Amino acid sequence: MVRPPYWIGQRLLTLAIKRWPKFHGAMLLPTGREPLDLPLPSLLDVISAWWVDGGTEKDVAGFRQALEAPPATAELKSRSFLGCTSLSMAVCALTAGIGAESPVAAIARV
Known part of the structure; x- marks a missing residue:
């Protein structure tokens, strides 16, 4: 357990x-x-x-x-936000605001 x-x-x-x-x-x-x-x-x-x-x-x-x-929070953590699923939502949202490309593609280059 x-x-x-x-x-x-x-x-x-x-x-x-x-x-x-x-x-x-x-x-x-x-x-x-x-x-x-x-x-x-x-x-x-x-x-x-x-x-x-x-x-x-x-x-x-x-x-x-x-x-x-x-718990309800576990379900929220597994949801996608702006195409991001496995990276920090804050980093994903920040990246989404910086450029026109997909946040996932931008973070994947890092």
């Missing part, structure tokens, strides 16, 4: 933080382990397992789908 897309890890951590007493107790009581002593990938797996525990397959699938859905 500690790999792109990073919003999955962020969402799992937020889930546990907002319910910390419940999560901490559910982890500490049966195992005696402090959740924050776990490596981050393991902690994220534990949070995910804790949240879906006892849920139906449909509930788990819905949780996974919501968890993996990109």
Whole structure:
């Protein structure tokens, strides 16, 4: 879970933080382990397992789908602006204002 897309890890951590007493107790009581002593990938797996525990397959699938859905800003970052997709939008917009050629062609020469 500690790999792109990073919003999955962020969402799992937020889930546990907002319910910390419940999560901490559910982890500490049966195992005696402090959740924050776990490596981050393991902690994220534990949070995910804790949240879906006892849920139906449909509930788990819905949780996974919501968890993996990109945030609105991820969609905006992938959009093209003035023909630019992979370069900084500020550089692209600046280049577009300097010359008549396509911003992508101008930046490609650099």
